[in-house]
Each structure stands twice: as structure tokens, then as C-alpha cells.
Amino acid sequence: MSGGTELGKQAKAYMDRGDLVPDEVTNAMVRDRLAQQDAQGGFLLDGFPRNVAQAETLNKILDDLGERLDxxxxxxxxxxxxxxxxxxxxxxxxxxxxxxxxxxxxxxxxxxxxxxxxxxxxxxxxxxxxxxxxxxxxxxxxxxxxxxxxxxxxxxxxxxxxxxxxxxxxxxxxxxxx
Ligand SMILES: Nc1ncnc2c1ncn2[C@@H]1O[C@H](COP(=O)(O)OP(=O)(O)O)[C@@H](O)[C@H]1O
Ligand SMILES: [Zn+2]
Missing domain, CATH: 3.40.50.300 (P-loop containing nucleotide triphosphate hydrolases)
Incomplete structure (x- = not known):
């Protein structure tokens, strides 16, 4: 998680405590990343999802992209x-x-x-x-x-x-x- 931005600083505070970063942050990152070209042939997610809400969001993101987890x-x-x-x-x-x-x-x-x-x-x-x-x-x-x-x-x-x-x-x- 790189430095300077306000969002980055907020995320770092959660991470340093060992708490999960808010779902809005991670969900948006995953949605953007999975839409990129190099993810179209397959992808591996490490550390996501980490709770049931994220898993449900992931299923929606994948539905929208016409993909599913194997x-x-x-x-x-x-x-x-x-x-x-x-x-x-x-x-x-x-x-x-x-x-x-x-x-x-x-x-x-x-x-x-x-x-x-x-x-x-x-x-x-x-x-x-x-x-x-x-x-x-x-x-x-x-x-x-x-x-x-x-x-x-x-x-x-x-x-x-x-x-x-x-x-x-x-x-x-x-x-x-x-
Ligand atoms: N899916 C996620 N949702 C929310 N926060 C996350 C998620 N993945 C990582 N994080 C944040 O990043 C921190 C470090 O991630 P983690 O996967 O435990 O690191 P590592 O794999 O390097 O040990 C977590 O404690 C949490 O604050
Ligand atoms: Zn080194």
C-alpha cells in the first residue's frame, strides 16, 4: 500500500493494527484490477476476499465480467x-x-x-x-x-x-x- 494519499494513510492505520481495511477500499481495488486486460485470461487473488461481504461483492464483480472462480x-x-x-x-x-x-x-x-x-x-x-x-x-x-x-x-x-x-x-x- 503505497504512501502519500489520504486513502493510503487511512488504510495503513488499519493495517498496522492488524484490522481489515474497509470493504469500500478493497472492493474498488479488486474491481479495477480484474477489469484490466491481463486478468482476462485468468487470475489468482491472494488475501481477498477476507469476509463474507467481500465474497458476495466478488461474486457480483465476476458476474458482471462473465467470469467465475474455479x-x-x-x-x-x-x-x-x-x-x-x-x-x-x-x-x-x-x-x-x-x-x-x-x-x-x-x-x-x-x-x-x-x-x-x-x-x-x-x-x-x-x-x-x-x-x-x-x-x-x-x-x-x-x-x-x-x-x-x-x-x-x-x-x-x-x-x-x-x-x-x-x-x-x-x-x-x-x-x-x-
Ligand atoms: N481483503 C482484505 N480486506 C481488508 N483488508 C485487507 C485485505 N487484504 C489485506 N488487507 C489489509 O492488509 C493487511 C496485511 O495483509 P496480509 O494479507 O495479512 O499480509 P501478508 O500476506 O503480507 O502477511 C491486513 O492485516 C489488512 O489490514
Ligand atoms: Zn533488499
């Missing part, structure tokens, strides 16, 4: 593992590379392996905020599991383990639709 992928991970992954994440101020203090430690502490820029911890990756994001998930996002199961397009995988294994599991599950 699959919704649910990644299941133990909660304490999620806390470890996010609270140990470090992002580069310069090139947006993402590393992890334990799982992908930089050669020099707090220095990006890719560009030598400074690694920092996102405000919302602080442990207290991660735990709040999990509460928000259970309250607002988890209902989408049954929403999409009812639509018959939910695909669930266990997302614990090495990145390449989880990637392989996701690809296989999306091919088989189960």
Missing part, C-alpha cells in the same frame, strides 16, 4: 507456527525481499541478502498484532470456508513443511480439485 485454496497451518512465521518475518526497506530470522536468516543480521538494504519488522508482524490478526481471521475470514464449501469449490491442503513441498501439494490439489 477454486478457493485453504492453507491449514498450526496457529503457533503462524505466529512463528509472521513474527520472525523481516522485509527489506529497499527491494521488498522477505526473509525470516530462523527459516531464511540473512547472512548479516538485519541486512537483505538480495540488495544489502535494511531488513525491518512490519508493524503488523509484531507478535501481539499477529495474535490480533488471528482473532480477526476467526471472526471474519473463517466463515468463508463453509461459504465456498457450499459453492463446491473449496480445496484444502496442509500447509506445514518446506515451501517446495507445500507448493507441490497446492498444485496437485488444484489440479484434482480436492
Amino acid at each position: 477454486a478457493v485454496l485453504e492453507l491449514k497451518v498450526d496457529e503457533e507456527e503462524i505466529v512463528k512465521r509472521l513474527s520472525g518475518r523481516r522485509s527489506c526497506r529497499n527491494c521488498n525481499n522477505v526473509q525470516h530470522v530462523v527459516y531464511d536468516p540473512p547472512a548479516t543480521e538485519d541486512v537483505c541478502d538480495v540488495c544489502g538494504g535494511e531488513l525491518f519488522q512490519r508493524e503488523d508482524d509484531r507478535e501481539e498484532v499477529v495474535r490480533h490478526r488471528l482473532d480477526v481471521y476467526h471472526e471474519q475470514t473463517e466463515p468463508l470456508v463453509s461459504f465456498y464449501a457450499n459453492e463446491g469449490i473449496l480445496v484444502t491442503i496442509e500447509a506445514t513443511g518446506p515451501v517446495d513441498e507445500v507448493t507441490a501439494r497446492a498444485k496437485a490439489a488444484l489440479r484434482n480439485g480436492s
